Amino acid sequence: xxxxxxxxxxxxxxxxxxxxxxxxxxxxxxxxxxxxxxxxxxxxxxxxxxxxxxxxxxxxxxxxxxxxxxxxxxxxxxxxxxxxxxxxxxxxxxxxxxxxxxxxxxxxxxxxxxxxxxxxxxxxxxxxxxxxxxxxxxxxxxxxxxxxxxxxxxxxxxxxxxxxxxxxxxxxxxxxxxxxxxxxxxxxxxxxxxxxxxxxxxxxxxxxxxxxxxxxxxxxxxxxxxxxxxxxxxxxxxxxxxxxxxxxxxxxxxxxxxxxxxxxxxxxxxxxxxxxxxxxxxxxxxxxxxxxxxxxxxxxxxxxxxxxxxxxxxxxxxxxxxxxxxxxxxxxxxxxxxxxxxxxxxxxxxxxxxxxxxxxxxxxxxxxxxxxxxxxxxxxxxxxxxxxxxxxxxxxxxxxxxx
Numbered sequence: 533x534x535x536x537x538x539x540x541x542x543x544x545x546x547x548x549x550x551x552x553x554x555x556x557x558x559x560x561x562x563x564x565x566x567x568x569x570x571x572x573x574x575x576x577x578x579x580x581x582x583x584x585x586x587x588x589x590x591x592x593x594x595x596x597x598x599x600x601x602x603x604x605x606x607x608x609x610x611x612x613x614x615x616x617x618x619x620x621x622x623x624x625x626x627x628x629x630x631x632x633x634x635x636x637x638x639x640x641x642x643x644x645x646x647x648x649x650x651x652x653x654x655x656x657x658x659x660x661x662x663x664x665x666x667x668x669x670x671x672x673x674x675x676x677x678x679x680x681x682x683x684x685x686x687x688x689x690x691x692x693x694x695x696x697x698x699x700x701x702x703x704x705x706x707x708x709x710x711x712x713x714x715x716x717x718x719x720x721x722x723x724x725x726x727x728x729x730x731x732x733x734x735x736x737x738x739x740x741x742x743x744x745x746x747x748x749x750x751x752x753x754x755x756x757x758x759x760x761x762x763x764x765x766x767x768x769x770x771x772x773x774x775x776x777x778x779x780x781x782x783x784x785x786x787x788x789x790x791x792x793x794x795x796x797x798x799x800x801x802x803x804x805x806x807x808x809x810x811x812x813x814x815x816x817x818x819x820x821x822x823x824x825x826x827x828x829x830x831x832x833x834x835x836x837x838x839x840x841x842x843x844x845x846x847x848x849x850x851x852x853x854x855x856x857x858x859x860x861x862x863x864x865x866x867x868x869x870x871x872x873x874x875x876x877x878x879x880x881x882x883x884x885x886x887x888x889x890x891x892x893x894x895x896x897x898x899x900x901x902x903x904x905x906x907x908x909x910x911x912x913x914x915x916x917x918x919x920x921x922x923x924x925x926x927x928x929x930x931x932x933x934x935x
Contacts, residue, residue, distance in 0.1 A: 537563035538895045541604050541636070543594055543627060544613035545569040547711075547824035547877065548641055548671065550578055551884025552611055554873050555922070557584045559892055568592035568603050574825075594623040600630035609891040612640035613884070615713050624648055628655065628666055637664050637894045639887045641671035642764060649768070652904050660903040665894055669906045672882035673698045673781070674764040676862055676919070677843050679886075680926065681765070683912035684847025684858035685773045691849040693778035696765050697758060699748045699844075700785055700879060703837040707822070709830055711839060711879040714821040715814050718791050718798075726760025729770050729779040736762070740792060746784060748842045749927060750863040758784030764906075772908045828875040831866070839866040841878035855933040862919075862926050872923035882924060889918045 540556055542549050545567055556565045565587050569575045572591035579587045592603045594614050600623075604610050610631040614623060624644040631638040632655075644652060652668055659666050669675055677696050685691045702709045710718060726737035742760035763781035770776055785791065794817070802813040822830065830836050842863040849856060864878040872881055886907070893899045893914075901909060916926050 537561060538608040539564040539566070539606055540609045540611060540891055541566045541568060541607045542611045542613060543568050543592065543603075544615070545571070545575045545578055545589075545825075546613060546615070546713075547827065547880040548883040549611075549613035550825070551873060551876055551880045552613065552888045553587060554582070554876075555885060555888035556891070557582065557586045559888075561892065561895060562586065564588060566590055566603060566607065568594075570594075594627060595621075597626055597630065600626055601633060604630045604634040604636055607634065607636050608895055609637045609639060610634075611887045611891060612638070612643045613887075614643050615716075621645075622648060624668075625651060628652065631666070632659065632662060632664065635662070635664070637891070638666040638668075639670050639890060640668045641883050641887060642669045642674055644668060646764070646767065649764070656903040656905075663902055665899060665902050666904040667890060667907060667910070668904070669764055669768070670886045670890060672841065672879060673843050674768065675886050675907060676882060676924070677765055677845055678769070678906055678908040679910070679912045679915050680843065680845035680860040680862070681769055681773065681847060682908045682910070683916060684845060684860055685776070685849075686912065687858055688847065688849035688851050688856060691773055691776045691847065693846075693848045694765075694769055694773070694776055694780075695778075695846040695848075696763070696781045697746055697748070697844040697846075698781070698783050699751060699756065699758075699840065699842045700783075701751065701753060701756075701787075701838075701840040703753070703839065704830075704835055705837065706835045707830065708820075709822060709827065709836065711824055711827065711841065711877055713824065714818055718794050718817075718821075725762055727762035727766045727781075728760060729766050731777055734766075739795075742780070742782060744782060746844075748784065748840075748844060748863065749861050750865065751840055751842065752838055752865070753786050753840075756784045756786045757788050758782035759788065768906050769908060772906065824877070824880065827877045827880075831875075831877075836866070839869075839878050840864070841882055843882075851932075857931040857933075859929040859931065860926055862924055864924065868923065885919065885922050885924060886915075889915065889922065893918075
């Protein structure tokens with residue numbers, strides 16, 4: 533039975549969370565969207581622009597179990613868009629607990645630390661017994677990357693390798709801007725290093741390993757450089773795609789040399805003496821780089837020339853005895869992003885749209901899987917069709933090797 537006029541709680545009013553809200557208020561089956569954040573004034577400012585009586589801003593401390601339980605009362609889905617690194621630890625497990633206790637499905641856009649993912653999966657039986665779904669890592673990468681990987685894997689008789697490439701570009705000659713939270717987007721390179729899964733073994737590599745030049749579809753800047761990253765797909769896809777022997781993830785940008793320099797100057801453990809006061813270098817960096825939520829204002833002020841975001845997933849293996857590769861991509865530029873949702877940007881569209889789609893599918897019982905899972909467990913074709921309806925189109929290229 534379809535549950536009409538559902539209520540949804542969205543935690544986090546950053547660039548991605550507000551895109552999710554913008555989609556949800558367009559859904560005739562959603563009667564109420566509770567947008568919760570620590571910064572109530574920022575949340576009210578955004579909701580006032582929407583001019584929708586469906587949206588109800590709330591101040592909620594996601595690190596406070598009592599406030600979480602109260603905020604989730606009576607909702608059908610809880611969507612977590614709070615950055616994992618906020619306030620030193622992720623509130624993801626607490627949010628999941630509040631959703632479960634209130635009988636609500638749970639979705640997030642990669643809000644948990646790596647070590648928490650196993651704990652989340654360990655709750656699978658509890659969520660199954662409750663008849664609820666908890667689907668994590670529902671953004672661009674991870675998220676759309678999972679869906680593309682599953683799509684390609686399903687087309688093959690035997691999967692050999694999955695190579696994921698993610699590109700982010702901001703073209704501005706007037707200000708240094710990023711589309712993702714500044715500290716992990718720029719400074720994480722120095723601390724994280726690279727990770728590759730090969731033949732059942734994980735190999736850790738130094739930062740800025742595996743350099744590769746690649747031309748992404750419709751990238752206005754042409755070829756750019758990428759490096760291996762320790763990313764969620766490398767740790768999660770081998771667990772759910774049978775027989776895969778190689779998984780890697782690389783991040784690409786024309787500004788990689790800049791990111792590399794900044795990661796050396798503003799390390800996460802470094803302090804900088806400013807007129808006799810020792811300050812965390814990350815605090816200084818955050819003060820210098822505007823958050824992604826301000827990006828629309830920068831566009832309106834004429835400070836942005838263009839922006840671009842694209843995941844590419846290459847899935848190789850055998851099909852009918854022939855070596856075959858599926859190359860799947862979802863390119864999105866600033867102009868097209870604003871056609872999809874005015875005053876948005878490419879990355880926020882790609883991250884914020886999947887949870888909006890899947891929350892509606894859960895409400896309509898179009899997704900029947902119950903338990904805790906990443907999106908690689910879902911049927912990819914209906915999801916890709918619904919993404920296309922929202923303006924996020926997937927392009928497919930098939931390569932077959934005859935010798």
